[in-house]
Amino acid sequence: MKKPSFAVVGCGRLGTALGKHLLNAGYPLAGLTSKSLSSAKHTAEIIGTNKYSEVPRDITRSADVVFITTPDGIIGDACKTLAENDGFKNGAVVLHCSGAHPSTILSSAEKSGAFIGSMHPLQSFASKDIEGNPFQGITVSVEGTDNAVTIAEKMAVDLGATCLTIPTEAKTLYHAAAVTACNYLVTLFDLAFKLIEKAGISSDQAFKVLKPLIDGTISNIEKVGIPEALTGPIARGDTETVQRHMTAIISQTPGLLPLYKTLGFYTVDIAAAKGTLTEFAVQELRKILKITV
Numbered sequence: 001m002k003k004p005s006f007a008v009v010g011c012g013r014l015g016t017a018l019g020k021h022l023l024n025a026g027y028p029l030a031g032l033t034s035k036s037l038s039s040a041k042h043t044a045e046i047i048g049t050n051k052y053s054e055v056p057r058d059i060t061r062s063a064d065v066v067f068i069t070t071p072d073g074i075i076g077d078a079c080k081t082l083a084e085n086d087g088f089k090n091g092a093v094v095l096h097c098s099g100a101h102p103s104t105i106l107s108s109a110e111k112s113g114a115f116i117g118s119m120h121p122l123q124s125f126a127s128k129d130i131e132g133n134p135f136q137g138i139t140v141s142v143e144g145t146d147n148a149v150t151i152a153e154k155m156a157v158d159l160g161a162t163c164l165t166i167p168t169e170a171k172t173l174y175h176a177a178a179v180t181a182c183n184y185l186v187t188l189f190d191l192a193f194k195l196i197e198k199a200g201i202s203s204d205q206a207f208k209v210l211k212p213l214i215d216g217t218i219s220n221i222e223k224v225g226i227p228e229a230l231t232g233p234i235a236r237g238d239t240e241t242v243q244r245h246m247t248a249i250i251s252q253t254p255g256l257l258p259l260y261k262t263l264g265f266y267t268v269d270i271a272a273a274k275g276t277l278t279e280f281a282v283q284e285l286r287k288i289l290k291i292t293v
């Protein structure tokens with residue numbers, strides 16, 4: 001089956017990666033456009049094409065699939081401007097790549113006869129020019145109208161990703177999960193690094209020292225899942241050790257106590273689900289870890 005042509009509106013980090021790797025996967029490029037011509041030109045140089053323009057309509061009008069890869073807050077308006085200027089051919093598929101927003105923010109394109117969807121890669125694209133294929137082996141979540149989903153799924157698979165279809169109304173919680181697993185993991189490590197630094201281990205060493213523990217925990221979650229992977233004082237019902245942690249944190253770095261307590265409080269639920277705690281230990285741990293305002 002002939003592969004559909006595609007256009008990229010918004011030549012930033014993701015737009016550039018999509019352009020490069022869809023082209024590599026054999027999808028014909030209709031063209032690139034961005035807010036500034038210099039960005040479109042830079043992306044064109046990276047992916048080896050001369051198909052770019054500062055007039056978005058000139059690029060998008062001929063495309064079977066249009067990716068709007070502007071920052072999230074601009075997607076709806078960029079789409080509306082294109083729709084109002086006859087920027088989509090009838091039956092085109094218009095996709096955005098935001099994890100936070102549903103495909104319905106592209107409703108202006110749907111009104112002008114296009115099929116709308118979103119295609120969100122669960123990957124971090126830190127720069128425009130990434131070595132290798134950042135889509136290889138990752139999950140791309142897709143939602144939207146049937147025609148858009150079918151094409152987005154095919155493109156995701158051709159990029160080397162695994163496709164996950166989610167209901168449009170589930171998009172916000174799905175994104176909250178991704179933010180927790182990615183961004184808040186950074187916050188969690190930051191807490192651990194700050195505590196270990198207070199114990200006299202330098203910030204240079206902190207990651208090296210903790211990494212085998214982190215790797216082992218991720219491996220355990222993969223092998224036995226949650227709650228079985230939970231170990232440590234809360235899983236053992238060792239209230240005294242948890243209390244000693246809190247006393248040390250209060251004396252040396254009190255600002256970190258609320259986060260430590262909040263994480264501990266929810267960890268008690270996991271330990272209770274594992275079945276290793278007496279009801280008395282559950283109540284005692286909840287009592288000392290509860291945040292009181």
Ligand SMILES: NC(=O)c1ccc[n+]([C@@H]2O[C@H](COP(=O)([O-])OP(=O)(O)OC[C@H]3O[C@@H](n4cnc5c(N)ncnc54)[C@H](OP(=O)(O)O)[C@@H]3O)[C@@H](O)[C@H]2O)c1
Nearest residue numbers: 010011012013014034035036039069070071097098124125
């Ligand atoms: N980066 C990631 O890790 C990642 C991961 C998953 C999903 N996403 C999603 O991908 C989308 C793009 O994110 P990004 O990180 O690639 O952003 P980015 O690097 O900031 O790039 C956004 C691009 O959009 C262009 N732009 C801004 N306003 C525009 C307009 N009105 N018309 C046309 N182009 C416009 C900017 O143009 P100029 O350069 O021309 O000024 C910029 O090059 C977002 O929806 C984001 O949620 C990103």
